[in-house]
Amino acid sequence: MTGHRVTRSDRQSTAGLAVSAVLLVVLFLLPWWDSDGSLRVPLVAILYYLALAQMWNLLAGFAGLVSIGQQMFVGIGVYTLLSFAEDFGVDPYLSVLLAGLVAAVLSLPVAAFAFRLRGGYFAIGTWVIAEVFRLITLESDFLGGANVRTLTRESLGGYSLDTRNTVTYLMALGLAAGATAIVVLVLRSRLGLALRSIRDNQEGARGLGVSVGRAKLAVWVISAFWTGMTGAVILLHNPSTRAESAFSVLRWTALVVFIAIIGGVGSTTGPIIGVAIYWFVREFLEDAEEWRFIILGLIAAAMAITAPRGIYGLLQKRWSVQFFPVRRKLVGPGVTGPSPGGPAQPVADTSHPSA
Amino acid sequence: MEWLNAIVQGIMLGGLFALFATGLSLAFGVMRFVNLAHGDLAILGAFVAVSVISATGLNPFVSLVIVVPVMLAAGYALQLGAFNFTISPDPLPSILVTFGLGIVIQNVLLETYSADSRGLDVGSIEIESIRVTDAIAIGWIPLITLVVAVTVLGALQLMLSRTSLGRAFRAVSDDPPTARLMGINDRNLYAVAMGIAFATVAVAGVFLGIRQSFGPLDGPAQLLYAFEAVVIGGLGSVWGTLVGGLLLGVAHTVGGQFEVTYGYGSGPLVGHLVFLVVLATKPSGLLGRRAE
Numbered sequence: 001m002t003g004h005r006v007t008r009s010d011r012q013s014t015a016g017l018a019v020s021a022v023l024l025v026v027l028f029l030l031p032w033w034d035s036d037g038s039l040r041v042p043l044v045a046i047l048y049y050l051a052l053a054q055m056w057n058l059l060a061g062f063a064g065l066v067s068i069g070q071q072m073f074v075g076i077g078v079y080t081l082l083s084f085a086e087d088f089g090v091d092p093y094l095s096v097l098l099a100g101l102v103a104a105v106l107s108l109p110v111a112a113f114a115f116r117l118r119g120g121y122f123a124i125g126t127w128v129i130a131e132v133f134r135l136i137t138l139e140s141d142f143l144g145g146a147n148v149r150t151l152t153r154e155s156l157g158g159y160s161l162d163t164r165n166t167v168t169y170l171m172a173l174g175l176a177a178g179a180t181a182i183v184v185l186v187l188r189s190r191l192g193l194a195l196r197s198i199r200d201n202q203e204g205a206r207g208l209g210v211s212v213g214r215a216k217l218a219v220w221v222i223s224a225f226w227t228g229m230t231g232a233v234i235l236l237h238n239p240s241t242r243a244e245s246a247f248s249v250l251r252w253t254a255l256v257v258f259i260a261i262i263g264g265v266g267s268t269t270g271p272i273i274g275v276a277i278y279w280f281v282r283e284f285l286e287d288a289e290e291w292r293f294i295i296l297g298l299i300a301a302a303m304a305i306t307a308p309r310g311i312y313g314l315l316q317k318r319w320s321v322q323f324f325p326v327r328r329k330l331v332g333p334g335v336t337g338p339s340p341g342g343p344a345q346p347v348a349d350t351s352h353p354s355a
Numbered sequence: 356m357e358w359l360n361a362i363v364q365g366i367m368l369g370g371l372f373a374l375f376a377t378g379l380s381l382a383f384g385v386m387r388f389v390n391l392a393h394g395d396l397a398i399l400g401a402f403v404a405v406s407v408i409s410a411t412g413l414n415p416f417v418s419l420v421i422v423v424p425v426m427l428a429a430g431y432a433l434q435l436g437a438f439n440f441t442i443s444p445d446p447l448p449s450i451l452v453t454f455g456l457g458i459v460i461q462n463v464l465l466e467t468y469s470a471d472s473r474g475l476d477v478g479s480i481e482i483e484s485i486r487v488t489d490a491i492a493i494g495w496i497p498l499i500t501l502v503v504a505v506t507v508l509g510a511l512q513l514m515l516s517r518t519s520l521g522r523a524f525r526a527v528s529d530d531p532p533t534a535r536l537m538g539i540n541d542r543n544l545y546a547v548a549m550g551i552a553f554a555t556v557a558v559a560g561v562f563l564g565i566r567q568s569f570g571p572l573d574g575p576a577q578l579l580y581a582f583e584a585v586v587i588g589g590l591g592s593v594w595g596t597l598v599g600g601l602l603l604g605v606a607h608t609v610g611g612q613f614e615v616t617y618g619y620g621s622g623p624l625v626g627h628l629v630f631l632v633v634l635a636t637k638p639s640g641l642l643g644r645r646a647e
Contacts, residue, residue, distance in 0.1 A: 113631050113634055116634055127575070128631075136624070139624065301451070
């Protein structure tokens, strides 16, 4: 017996979990001490951006599915909530769940088309399909075409303004924390192992019996479900919308991608760091949306070249921190230092790059 | 007759789509690089033409003499200074860099030129056309665009098959390490390919600006059309790109004939659907040599 064992948690990740738990409790209790909502209201946007970034990161960072079409699931969520709550009189909060389910169901035919493409062409393919959903919405009388649609007070039921604000905030918090938990849980599962083996070497993984298509489809549907619910909560937060903004690639994919890249693609902590930086930039450039996109876009493009694992990757290279216990590592006598830093880098492959 | 006219106009429009698709197809063929800023670069080219024209008073066609070299140099420099660092078996960095670049271009154009729509004025030729029958007339501008597209694609095909530069492109496309051993500077070659891609997309952008009005946010739509033309035609096939562009153009104009509720984008919607049908039934494209 050498006393070696393989573990996922260590002192850092235990501390990380403890900090997250305390933060979560504080954020959960926020409505009871932030009575005028001056903190809650701006926080909602930060929280739903975190949920979107985690879900994009699950696809792009772990499953190699670089989607530029996430706005389709946000838009589907928005319009599902409008249809159920506004047109059919279903409870708005139940409709949030339905929005996720509709997005998940629609993600299946989308995958049937998009999964025929790979790499950069998959990215543009998802963008095309998002456009199809936007154009169909514009053509649809039932959905309201190009008109502004509003979630009216009647369809929000008998809930008071204060209750509504609190519930929206708590839902956004649940989506953000839930998205992070989903990524951690997926990575700890068999599916997570399959995904990482696919990321490192797809053909090799297939050879070892990993069902590549099924693993990718699973995360695709999970991401669509959660992104659809997030879209519905975005509408609860900001009840007026139209097709152009519900299916906006700039708001629901570009910003999300920037947040994830700057924080760190391929890690669960990266999007949290990214969303904090987004908040910072937004506070400084409150009235200059164009400049926000220019600055975040330039930082993201520069980071994609120089630090593809984002700020979290840089931190990790230095100190090998891990806040969420998702990686296995060897501990015991004679094992010095951290396991080779960072999530597994794709093995340098001199064969021809495939798209 | 109305439908026949739609098909004729679609073929003309398809010339423009093929011109957009040329650079995307070349960059993918040579270095498996997918440039998500491709459409935004076309719009950038059109705005560079706006500035050149307002500074010099040149005709938009003549402004190409300045716009094309500027964009060619920009493509060469950008590949050498940035894109080359993202070339790896992992497509993620190149997607992120070009996507970020596209968003930056859109917002810089918004800040510089405002959100107003622009057009490039070439004078009376814009409204002149050749009457084929009573119902069908072919505008000079669309006809010139189609001729230019066929010429550019033909020149590209000749370059790839007949010149030593073309041979080098094919060599790095097939096997970069071996091409390097044969003394080919692949990094520089990639920069040349990107320069050519920028030059062709700038031509496409200027022709778009002559044909219709354009704004800073019109790039992504052009990227999607160019991509669809490439996939419909078949990856790695120069003439496939032309066929894909023409088919997509016809889908747009014939689709535009349908009665729709609000009159928004029925042409593009039908175009996207045609693309999805081809993707589902013939993923390697109509003239493609291999599935990707």
